[in-house]
Amino acid sequence: MDKITRRQFNERLSKGIAGTALLSSAPLACAMAGPKKREGSLGIALVGLGSYSTYQLAPALQQTKYCHLAGIVTGTRAKEKIWAERYGMPGRNIYNYENFDAIADNNEIDIVYVVLPNSMHAEFSIRAAQAGKHVICEKPMAISVAECEAIIEACRKAGVKLGIGYRLHSEPYTQEVKRFVKEGTFGKTLYVNAEAAYRSAGNPDQWRLNRALSGGGALMNMGVYSIQSAIYATGENPVKVTAQEFSTRPDYFKDTDETITAQFQFPGGATGAVFTSHNTHANSLYASCSGGWFSLKPANTYGPLAGESANGPIQFPHESQQKLQMDDFASHVLYGSVNKAPGEMGKRDMIIIEAIYRSIAEGNRPIPLELGKMGLS
Ligand code: NAD
Numbered sequence: 001m002d003k004i005t006r007r008q009f010n011e012r013l014s015k016g017i018a019g020t021a022l023l024s025s026a027p028l029a030c031a032m033a034g035p036k037k038r039e040g041s042l043g044i045a046l047v048g049l050g051s052y053s054t055y056q057l058a059p060a061l062q063q064t065k066y067c068h069l070a071g072i073v074t075g076t077r078a079k080e081k082i083w084a085e086r087y088g089m090p091g092r093n094i095y096n097y098e099n100f101d102a103i104a105d106n107n108e109i110d111i112v113y114v115v116l117p118n119s120m121h122a123e124f125s126i127r128a129a130q131a132g133k134h135v136i137c138e139k140p141m142a143i144s145v146a147e148c149e150a151i152i153e154a155c156r157k158a159g160v161k162l163g164i165g166y167r168l169h170s171e172p173y174t175q176e177v178k179r180f181v182k183e184g185t186f187g188k189t190l191y192v193n194a195e196a197a198y199r200s201a202g203n204p205d206q207w208r209l210n211r212a213l214s215g216g217g218a219l220m221n222m223g224v225y226s227i228q229s230a231i232y233a234t235g236e237n238p239v240k241v242t243a244q245e246f247s248t249r250p251d252y253f254k255d256t257d258e259t260i261t262a263q264f265q266f267p268g269g270a271t272g273a274v275f276t277s278h279n280t281h282a283n284s285l286y287a288s289c290s291g292g293w294f295s296l297k298p299a300n301t302y303g304p305l306a307g308e309s310a311n312g313p314i315q316f317p318h319e320s321q322q323k324l325q326m327d328d329f330a331s332h333v334l335y336g337s338v339n340k341a342p343g344e345m346g347k348r349d350m351i352i353i354e355a356i357y358r359s360i361a362e363g364n365r366p367i368p369l370e371l372g373k374m375g376l377s
Contacts, residue, residue, distance in 0.1 A: 043070025141346030143215025187290030217256025348375035
């Protein structure tokens with residue numbers, strides 16, 4: 001029997017020519033009737049159906065090779081029907097926050113992807129691990145180092161894999177920058193400047209501006225990208241961090257940080273300037289090296305990214321970063337390929353975040369860090 005891939009099916013469907021192929025293709029017809037256990041592809045359940053799940057992850061899961069959208073976990077009844085219809089999802093794979101633990105008995109779901117407000121990451125990642133499911137946890141991993149450690153321990157104890165939603169480690173521009181650093185293409189990085197920011201002007205009651213739900217403001221949300229950039233552009237973890245906070249719209253940012261700058265010192269002698277804000281747009285990475293330079297701008301949007309170096313433009317075809325990231329994690333689970341964003345990486349970034357907040361709280365004093373090679377990849 002001729003095999004039709006999901007992508008071909010979608011293309012045919014959009015052209016209105018899937019019908020006859022469907023009738024003569026029993027396995028595909030089964031797949032389309034609702035997600036089922038599939039050979040060589042892991043079932044993912046998305047927990048939290050907000051904008052990232054709706055507009056990025058679920059569409060990307062229609063393109064993935066090693067995993068597919070198999071289930072949802074939502075607190076909103078209306079979304080159950082919408083998602084069930086949109087993705088042909090059977091009722092047995094739809095959960096809410098209360099009955100979520102019953103997912104342990106569902107062999108159509110292999111991976112739970114936690115896409116909730118930051119303060120809920122630890123609880124649901126731990127419950128997923130205890131249910132025997134592999135876990136992808138969105139960034140920032142949690143709202144404290146202690147929570148990150150609890151997630152790592154729960155996954156270790158349950159014998160399940162853990163990945164963080166750091167999609168950039170799976171996309172080619174970031175891999176190229178990491179390759180420059182690893183191979184010393186431009187010599188040693190001496191200075192890195194990393195910016196990640198956007199201007200927030202929406203609903204002042206949104207969870208990202210509520211410390212109890214977000215754990216912090218710009219630094220928790222966008223700052224993780226600047227921290228990550230600074231680290232992969234030097235290939236090292238910082239040994240010292242000094243930070244400052246600025247607030248120009250205190251009426252809007254009542255509970256969370258608006259703008260933070262931080263200076264990193266790296267063990268090999270490089271220095272780093274990190275900027276993050278919820279008050280302006282910025283998205284770039286620049287590294288000056290002993291024998292040249294490289295830059296990405298934008299450096300951490302959903303793409304297409306763009307880059308240049310002393311050797312000329314950096315150019316790669318654009319693909320969904322989320323597709324690449326989820327396939328990388330599924331392939332790690334299935335075939336033991338490298339885990340590109342392990343829990344230790346998320347924990348390492350949280351240690352740096354806590355050091356930045358501490359520097360600010362203690363009058364901008366330098367905070368020493370002893371991270372060794374934690375989370376380096
Ligand atoms: P969102 O506000 O659009 O969605 C949040 C979801 O959580 C909603 O479905 C909401 O109903 C649900 N929820 C459950 N309890 C809630 C509560 N007490 N308060 C508010 N919402 C509650 O947020 P999002 O943009 O989808 O972000 C979700 C997570 O994904 C965050 O951790 C965020 O940092 C992360 N994220 C990552 C990326 C990335 O590029 N990796 C991009 C966007 C978001």
